[in-house]
Amino acid sequence: MADKLEKKITLLLGTFFAGAVFFYSFTQPFQPDAVHCAIPQEATFVFKAENLDELLNSPVCGQIEKALGTGTSLRAIAESNDWINLAAASEIAVADLPFRSAGRQKTWAASSWVGWRSPWLRWKLEAAEGGKLQFMGKHAVWPVWTYADPELITGLHLTFALTDNVLLACLSENPTDILILLDTYDGKLAAFNEEKQYDD
DSSP states (O other): OHHHHHHHHHHHHHHHHHHHHHHHHHOOOOOTTGGGGGSBTTOSEEEEESSHHHHHTSHHHHHHHHHHOTTOOHHHHHHTOTTHHHHTSSOEEEEEEOTTOTTSOOEEEEEEEOGGGHHHHHHHHHHHBTTTEEEEEEETTEEEEEEOOTTSOTTOEEEEEEOSSEEEEEEESSTTHHHHHHHHHTTSSOBOOHHHHHHO
């Protein structure tokens, strides 16, 4: 009798826990300006778009494409990957960062709100591994990928990381710069403050 009761309690607790995880993973409400949480305070320029189309039609897009190299465009990358609809369906922040790049190529970072789409996006990204997208490992609990494209400027690395709420991207000479974005998201480093920028 006691064993049956214990099994029922275990089953109920397991069901409750699974339900809580499911609710957290798939029903996260939109958090305005959450995309800034992963942008370090050292950012010298931050542009926020409401969606991917707004970013692709902005002057910032041209600057990023220039950094990517001749023959590579954000629109082409977006259209060639079926996971992009999950990755950039809402707010996107793009930042110019000074990481270890004085006198060389700029470092660009982007943070895109994915919210409840995060589990689905992770499955899509994992399914895309093996082509241009390569899994690099995890930082803390967050998976990190690199996007290998021969048309990228030599010496630049395009990396991605996925958290529970945002997809991060970093175009940098140092592939580990993506880890700085993750540490900022996790609160280990100070994040960009939009209000402070306007006050300044």
